[in-house]
Amino acid sequence: MNNSKKQLLPTIRDLPRFLCEPDPYIYLSNNYVVLDYETTNKDKGTALRGDNRIVLACWHAVLGEETEVLSHYGGEYELSELVEAVQRADFLVAHNAKFELQWLERCGLDIGEVVVYDTMLGEYVLGGNRWVGAKVGLDAIARRRGLGAKATLVSNLIKNGVCPSDIPRAWLEKYCARDVDLTHRLFLEQRRELEEHGLLKVLYTRCLLTPVLADIEKNGMYLDAERVEAAYVAAERELFDLNVRLHTLTGGINTNSTKQLAKFLYEDLKFAEVKDYKGKPLRTPAGAPRTDVDTISSLRPKNQKQREFLEVYSRHKEVSNELTKYLRKWHECCENDGGHLTAFFNQHMTQTHRLSSSGAKYRTQFQNFPRTYKPFFTAPTDKWLVGECDGSQLEFRVAVHLGRDEQGLYDIEHGEDIHGFTAQTLTEAGEPTDRQGAKAHTFKPLYGGQSGTHAQQTYYQAFRLKYKGIAEAQQRWINEVLSTGKLVTEWGMVYHWPGTKMSRSGYVDNTTSICNYPVQGFATAEIIPIALVFMWHRLRRSDLQMRIVNTIHDSIIMLLPEEEQEDFHILSKECLINAVYDYLRCTYNVQLTVPLGCSVSTGKHWGSKEETKYEAEKELYRGNGV
DNA sequence: GAAAAGTGCGCC
DNA sequence: AAATGGCGCACTTTTC
Numbered sequence: 001m002n003n004s005k006k007q008l009l010p011t012i013r014d015l016p017r018f019l020c021e022p023d024p025y026i027y028l029s030n031n032y033v034v035l036d037y038e039t040t041n042k043d044k045g046t047a048l049r050g051d052n053r054i055v056l057a058c059w060h061a062v063l064g065e066e067t068e069v070l071s072h073y074g075g076e077y078e079l080s081e082l083v084e085a086v087q088r089a090d091f092l093v094a095h096n097a098k099f100e101l102q103w104l105e106r107c108g109l110d111i112g113e114v115v116v117y118d119t120m121l122g123e124y125v126l127g128g129n130r131w132v133g134a135k136v137g138l139d140a141i142a143r144r145r146g147l148g149a150k151a152t153l154v155s156n157l158i159k160n161g162v163c164p165s166d167i168p169r170a171w172l173e174k175y176c177a178r179d180v181d182l183t184h185r186l187f188l189e190q191r192r193e194l195e196e197h198g199l200l201k202v203l204y205t206r207c208l209l210t211p212v213l214a215d216i217e218k219n220g221m222y223l224d225a226e227r228v229e230a231a232y233v234a235a236e237r238e239l240f241d242l243n244v245r246l247h248t249l250t251g252g253i254n255t256n257s258t259k260q261l262a263k264f265l266y267e268d269l270k271f272a273e274v275k276d277y278k279g280k281p282l283r284t285p286a287g288a289p290r291t292d293v294d295t296i297s298s299l300r301p302k303n304q305k306q307r308e309f310l311e312v313y314s315r316h317k318e319v320s321n322e323l324t325k326y327l328r329k330w331h332e333c334c335e336n337d338g339g340h341l342t343a344f345f346n347q348h349m350t351q352t353h354r355l356s357s358s359g360a361k362y363r364t365q366f367q368n369f370p371r372t373y374k375p376f377f378t379a380p381t382d383k384w385l386v387g388e389c390d391g392s393q394l395e396f397r398v399a400v401h402l403g404r405d406e407q408g409l410y411d412i413e414h415g416e417d418i419h420g421f422t423a424q425t426l427t428e429a430g431e432p433t434d435r436q437g438a439k440a441h442t443f444k445p446l447y448g449g450q451s452g453t454h455a456q457q458t459y460y461q462a463f464r465l466k467y468k469g470i471a472e473a474q475q476r477w478i479n480e481v482l483s484t485g486k487l488v489t490e491w492g493m494v495y496h497w498p499g500t501k502m503s504r505s506g507y508v509d510n511t512t513s514i515c516n517y518p519v520q521g522f523a524t525a526e527i528i529p530i531a532l533v534f535m536w537h538r539l540r541r542s543d544l545q546m547r548i549v550n551t552i553h554d555s556i557i558m559l560l561p562e563e564e565q566e567d568f569h570i571l572s573k574e575c576l577i578n579a580v581y582d583y584l585r586c587t588y589n590v591q592l593t594v595p596l597g598c599s600v601s602t603g604k605h606w607g608s609k610e611e612t613k614y615e616a617e618k619e620l621y622r623g624n625g626v
Numbered sequence: 627g628a629a630a631a632g633t634g635c636g637c638c
Numbered sequence: 639a640a641a642t643g644g645c646g647c648a649c650t651t652t653t654c
Contacts, residue, residue, distance in 0.1 A: 257650055258633055276640095284633065292634055321635065324648060349645075354638090356645050365646050368637035395638085395643095441642095449642035460642095507641060516643040524638080524644085553638045553644085631652070638644080 009567050010541045012534070012579060018115050019537055022587045024204035026090055027117055027191050033085050034060040034093040034184040037103050038164040038176050043360075045164075047102035048218055048342075054079070054103060055164045058176040060184050061085045071177065073169055076107045083109045091115040093187045095138050095179075097207070098347065101214040111211040112540045119183050120348055121206045122190040125199050128486070128495045129351035129517065136348050142182055145189065198492050201587050206347065209529045212536040212548070213345045213355075219549045219559070221366070223330050223339035224378040224605065231376070232331040235323050242316040249309050255316065262289040269306050271299045293317065326373060329362040337361070340380070345551075352517050353493070353525035354553060367552045374607025383562050386606040387546070389572035390555030391528065392597030392613065393418075398523040399446050401594040402490070405469030412595055418442055425462045431455030448474065448515030474515045478508050489518050491526060491588040524553045527580050527596070532556060534579040535571055557606065565602055572600045573614045581620045592621050 013020055038056040039045035045052055057079055058071040072079060086092050086109060094100040097118040101111045123136045134140060139155070142148060154175035157167055164172055194200045246255060253260040265271050266289055273281040274295055284290055297314065301307040333341050341359075343366040349356040357366040369377075379386055391397075393412070400408030411418060422438035431453060433441075441456060445463040452460070464471040477487050485498040495517050497510045508514075532551055539546060544567055546560030556576075560568050576598040584590040595616040601608045 254650080256634095256648085259651070286632065288633080290633090317635090321648090325636070346645095352644060354644065358646065363647070365637090368635085368646070370636060390638095444642050447642035447644095451641055503639090503641095505639095505641095512642055513644095520638090520644060555638085627654100629652100629654080632650085634648090636645105636647090 009544065009570060010538055012538070012574075012582070014541055015534070015537050016113060019208070019534065022204065022208075022583060024200035024587065026115060027200055027204070028195065029090040030062055030064055031088075031090045032062050032093055032117070033082075033089045034062070034180055034187065035082070035086070035100050035104075036094065036176055036180045036183060037100055038172055039103065040165050041158065041161070041163045046099070046344075047106050053165075054107075056169075056172055056176050057082055058173070058180045059085065060180055061089070069177070069180075071173060073173070076103065079107045083107050086114060091117050093117045093119065093183060095119045095183050095186075096348075097121075097210050098214045098217075098345075101211055102217075105214070111214060112537060114211065116207050116210050117187060117191075117203070118207050118210060118347075119186045119190060121210075122187070122194065122203055124348045124353070125203045125206060125493075126190065126193055126197070128493065129513075130496050132351060133349050138179065138182060138186075141186060145186070147182055147185055147189075197494065199494070202491070202493050205526060205529060205587065206353070208533045210347070212532050213347065215536065216548045216550070217342070217344050219547055220340050220342035221377050221549050221557070221606075222380045222559075223334055223341055224376055225334040225339050227376045227605075228327065228330045228334050228339070231373075232323075232327040235319050235327050239316070239319045239323060242312060242319060245312045246316050249305075249312060255313060256320075258288065258291045261291045265289070265291065265296070265299070269309060271301075271306065274298055322370070326364060326370065329359075329364050330376070333362050343550075350525075351495075351513075352521040354520060355524075355529075355551065366550050371607070375605040377606040378604060379559050385560055385562055385565070385602045385604060386608075387558040387560050387565075387568050387600070387602040388555055388606065388608075389558075389568075389576060389598050389600045391523070391531075391576055392599055392615075394523045394527065394554040394596075395446060395519050396443060397594045397596065398527070399470050399473075399519045400467070401592055402518060402522065403467065403469035403471070403473035404593060405467050405473075408467050408470065409594055412597075421466070422459060422463075425459045426455045429455035429458040446470070446516060446519055448512035477514050477518065478511060481510065481514050482508060487514065487518065489522065491522065491584070491590050493518075493521060493525075495521070526584075528554055528556070528576075530580050530583045531575045534583070535575040538571060538575070560602065568602065569600050569612060569614075572598050577614065577616045578620065581616070595621055 036058050037054055039054050040052045042049050042052050054076045056071065056073050059082060061068040061070060086104065092114055094116065097116040101116065105111050120136050123141050154167060154171050158164060194203055250264055253264055255261050266273055273289055276282055282290060299310065301310055333339055341362060341364065343357050343359050346356045346358060359365045377386060397412060400412060419435050419438045419442050422442045423433045423435045426433040426438060441459055445460050450460055451457065481487050481497050481500045482502060485500060486494055486496045488494050497514060500509045502508045528551065535556065536548060544564055546558050546564050546568060548556060549559055550557040558568060577596045580596060581592055584592055597613060597615045599611040599613045601611045
């Protein structure tokens with residue numbers, strides 16, 4: 001166990017050079033490999049399925065002026081030449097490199113030692129918020145850039161479910177060679193543009209996260225079968241009763257149909273629609289009456305029939321949601337897979353560049369479990385725990401930094417109760433609100449929110465007055481977008497809102513996005529990924545057994561042996577706090593001016609209430625950091 | 627009959 | 639005219 005080369009917890013200096021001395025200009029080197037795999041096609045060909053295999057690998061090995069064009073038809077055990085080429089190179093180029101990395105790991109590569117350049121992420125970073133998802137697919141990019149479309153015959157075969165292993169070898173080779181060539185030319189175009197726009201560093205950060213995600217997707221999370229089963233059975237039982245009652249009350253309409261439900265609510269039961277301050281009914285974007293919980297819960301029943309319907313309906317909605325989105329799937333997962341639940345992370349789906357996730361086999365994504373279900377997750381073995389660490393008030397603190405807001409800094413340093421201020425302001429404006437109820441409103445101004453009830457508007461104004469620095473920064477962002485159509489953030493990321501105009505009333509299009517993207521992006525697309533990267537590499541170079549299993553925007557979820565609790569605390573603090581300051585300074589030349597904090601908890605199940613909080617030392621954010 | 631649009635709801 | 643950001647998934651209805 002005491003491997004001489006490893007330590008329980010290596011320091012940051014022991015990490016690979018590309019981390020302790022981050023250098024985005026490595027991408028200007030001409031020592032790289034461009035790779036594309038064709039694989040069998042179960043679940044999109046993922047390497048995480050043992051029954052998939054590599055059909056064909058095509059790669060370019062570039063060294064100086066020389067480009068070798070290579071390919072190999074056959075499985076992963078015969079690809080040592082490729083693995084060695086990748087190890088010799090300064091970096092690996094691939095489109096959606098997470099996919100290739102998972103395969104390369106099966107081919108025997110240590111993916112913790114590789115720097116990748118992902119052309120999908122390259123395009124994503126160049127686009128800012130302009131193109132996401134399918135628009136950064138290789139086809140779409142080739143079309144947009146006039147690089148020549150993909151070979152249509154083979155791509156159509158694959159799209160229509162034909163396994164590459166059944167496609168004639170010569171066709172497939174031509175297709176794959178073309179994709180590598182396309183990826184290579186795309187890379188050369190992109191790196192020039194990224195350098196020109198000062199975006200290499202942003203791409204570097206995106207790409208550092210790729211091997212981390214490639215690895216943690218393999219882990220998954222574990223459900224406590226007993227807890228899931230109990231909740232599942234109780235919910236099915238309750239739903240059955242509620243269905244009967246609802247059927248009687250409504251005469252058998254389908255309450256899942258917004259159309260039928262709206263007719264029942266507003267015509268049959270004669271509820272009055274909720275109106276705005278001008279007396280106009282609040283409708284959906286398409287003009288239909290609203291039937292969501294918020295709307296329905298604000299309806300005021302005037303008779304017994306209305307009252308009873310609201311009561312039964314709201315509970316029915318709750319229970320059926322829980323069942324269809326979580327409990328039935330998790331019940332299946334416990335029956336068939338011992339409660340092992342997996343998902344994958346999408347690096348290219350969001351406008352702000354935070355991650356998104358999608359459920360794998362059971363289609364439950366990893367970022368929207370109901371909070372009350374956290375205790376349904378547990379460790380797969382005895383003597384292991386679930387741990388969670390998250391950035392304290394992360395988006396607020398980021399906003400305070402971006403606005404160099406003195407009041408905000410004071411409040412953070414003195415642990416002021418921000419929600420308390422919200423509650424007090426709302427109460428004094430005639431809308432009695434407790435602290436819990438105030439939480440929803442506290443940060444709405446960070447999203448540029450202005451409207452609402454009189455008391456709410458009073459609060460938003462009070463927020464803008466109190467945190468002047470934040471409000472002024474947001475106003476500057478709006479002005480910049482008005483005059484240039486884009487916003488260059490202080491870490492280099494550029495968001496675009498072309499054609500933004502001011503209306504006659506003075507309201508600027510996209511105000512809410514302009515106010516929010518920099519905050520959300522810096523917090524959850526830069527800071528947390530940095531922490532994840534450092535945490536993963538330090539664990540990888542240690543003897544510790546704990547592993548990262550999930551990340552939800554401002555938090556990281558782990559599985560760990562009981563005896564590694566202290567290491568987990570240290571690691572959380574050092575990665576979520578210290579490493580972030582260093583990395584931001586080295587890579588982005590950004591000196592954070594606020595304390596970062598984190599809170600750490602562990603337990604037999606996820607969601608333990610006992611938290612330990614840590615705060616940054618003053619010299620990290622108030623001096624030169626030395 | 628499949629795809630797209632619309633609506634609602636879970637999380638941060 | 640409206641004016642709180644970001645997602646993915648279930649379900650119904652509309653469109654092609």
